[in-house]
Amino acid sequence: MELREIPKFIVDKGVEKGATDVAAAVVNCESRMIRFSNSKVSISKSYSKAYVSIYLMMKNRRAAISISDLNEKSLIEAVERAIKTAKITPPADVYAPLPSGPFRYDETLLAPSSVSLDPSLLTGYVDEAIEGALEQGVKKVAGSLTATNAEFFLATSSNVSASQTSSALEVSVRAFTSDVASGHSVSVARNEKDFNPRLAGREAAEIAKAALNPAPGEPGTYRALLGPLVFADLVNQVGVLSSAFYVDAGQSFLVDKLGHEVASQKFTLIDDPTIPNSPGSRAFDDEGLPTRRNVIVEKGVLKTYLHNTTTAKKFGVESTSNAGYIVPTPWNLIVEPGNRPYETLLSEIDHGIYVTNDWYLRYQNYRSGDFSTIPRDGMFLVEKGEIARSIRELRISDNMIRVFSNIIDLSRERKWIKWWEVEVPTYTPYALIEDLKFTKSTI
């Protein structure tokens, strides 16, 4: 059976065996990754993967199955297992039928998308990223390059039959000028045209050079400029935790905040997968609904949670086309820019800190938003509007709502970010934050 025929085969079998609703999706993915460290390639990897996900309901009894064995016998067994599982699963509190199609999808979002997976071309990109950094005089470079083509076939028992493709070229580059001085940058694109590994290497190196000879930072409360990498990590928290699943589970600082201020008026966050050729663009969600532009936060006010059909019914609203059968998820996060260049924002710091990247963000309490995260790569003390020196060993220990409410301004430059620490593609400016709390080790 052809991969594209599998979803309808499963849906028909499921309905035949008594399911009220069935959705089946096949993902067929071909991917390459080249990892590099110490300015040399450490391994080249190839992934060929096809699997089917089945979501089946018998009214409010649900089952989900994923298998990678796609022969007909295994598919029939999977449907039978889903039916049996749904029958004996205790009922959920909500039953929302899958949305009724057929739907019209934006043709521009359905346009085929692919990148070359040729090993010599990809090795060339790695060379460019490494050279882009080494040309600036750094000691060593590490990172990874990923190239992916994927097909997605969907059918549901509610008259949906659809397919879309996606592609991605991503490079993540970290350059070192010493053991404790580094810089990081990325290039994230859907196609070759928008992909610039050499620039990513150069940007990482420029930060690494400026970060040389860092001095211990002093804990305290500072006006801070957050670069796109670190701000994207924080923005991802808002995007992901606006999912109705996490709100319902109490695992979000956005609980009970609909219609309330959760950020400064300068901050508007949109989930917009309808932008053609952007890293997270897609025509439909996992239930087959056409995707749409959702304003999550508008001028500081929380406007919506992200929903699939089931969470929407539970919350008494419409789906926002963000299914995820169980957990609604953002696709393509966009932060509205400010009007001024980031250098101007930097010049407005009399005594503060510029953070270029972070990692390891953890919550003390998701509900209150108390968290900490660790700046990594270049971090700089700013005095009278200019970078005074490189600093290290500080931690941002603050509260999400407080940080977003303390945004003074955003830059007009924006950059697409997606890397190890930032899962959802995010188009973000620099952010100037008032009174950001920094702590450090006491012994």
Place this chain on the structure above:
Amino acid sequence: MEDLVRYGLKVAENLGAEYVEGRFQSDVHETLVLKNGVPEVSSYVKLRGISIRVLYRGSMGFASTNFMDRDSVKEAAEKAFRLAKAVERNLNPKIELSEEKFESRRLEVKPKVDFADIDLESKFKTLIEIDRSSMSGAEEAGGKLPARILTLNCSVTEKTVINSDGADVHSTTPKIALNAFLTAYHPQKGTAQRYLSLGETAGWESMEKWKPHELLRSEASILAKIVLEAREPPSGKLDVVLGPEVVGIACHESCGHPSEADRILGREAAQAGETYLKPDSIGMKVGSREVTVVDDPTIPSSFGFYLYDDEGVRARKRVLVKEGVINEFLHNRETARRFGVSSNASSRANSYDREPIVRMANTYLEPGDYSLEELLEDVKDGVYIKKFMEWNIDDRRFNQRYVGLESYRIEDGELKELVKNPALEVTTVGLWSAVDAVGKDLEFQAAYCGKGDPMQGIPVWTGGPSIRLRGIVLR
């Protein structure tokens, strides 16, 4: 399946690969999610496939497929070889592997109670009872528990690792994990949250052993008390006693991760980061004589259990820190060769489509002789941090933070009131050097350790006994 793996080896060898390793891996997961007392979903995931890893002129290539036929395996072997060849010019030093003794073994962890013998209804019933028990616990303490997620995962992993150096290891391991995320709430006093993770390499019998109803009742009760009663922690220099849960995460983050030899060599520099340790750090003093930290994959029924790693090397206990001194790093065959030692079987992959990399298994502090009472009785003014919620560490594994959840004031050797969110923010050497006494109450917690690119979450235990630290400033 083994024939297919051997076929992949043969294809790559015929192309000229110096070393080939084939791995078949099947992971079957049954997961139940109960949110706020209501079944969210039952899911079943079965992912299986074959990966081929080749070494050609010092260059490593890896390819995987989940199409289980000869043509697809041949294609994977050819891809792995081509990828290795494409970057062969770009390597210095070239990758070489340590010499090891390999065996042919068939291993199976047999559960006492098979997952299949417990039907889905009974599993959900158990979760619902645990959920009710947790709510009762909170109510008994005068509080509320409005948000709860319970997740039960029962899985079976089957692996076959065959390489061109003679390894031929087949293993079957069941794992069970119970995770709980609880939120206690009071309209005026706010919220407190607890994440709890239990996991073992075993069957359903673990659920009976854990007594999860009693455990969650107790956890919820304490969580409610934290919201209602906890006061601000004291400031200034004082003594701190850490409970086994906190010691476990600290061992994992600040002793296990920095000892990973691939980090030391810079291979993870752009993702999980590097380490403060250097190749010549063996013998370096990082803590007091009371501190001995080990990593042992061979502990029966542990969450990180294995007897052979994914390169086919026989596992053993590794002593990472011995009496306060760096003693041994975690190695795979590539790093072992670079360091001129033997692999200590630390190479693991979490799925058929992931390369094996250097990982921890069960990392813990060796217990001492003190009872908890003895650790406390000598503290005049201090804080006992029994459980934690927030934690992180920098990517050189040197500056870390653990924020207490269940924590108490200690006065004149006695536990007093609950204190709210005491933050221990210390360097690795600062933390382990401040240890002056180690308890005998060794306990383990389950976790999924994240590393690699693409990310590989891998089951581990973190553990330790209670310890006492002198002269700490809490945030």
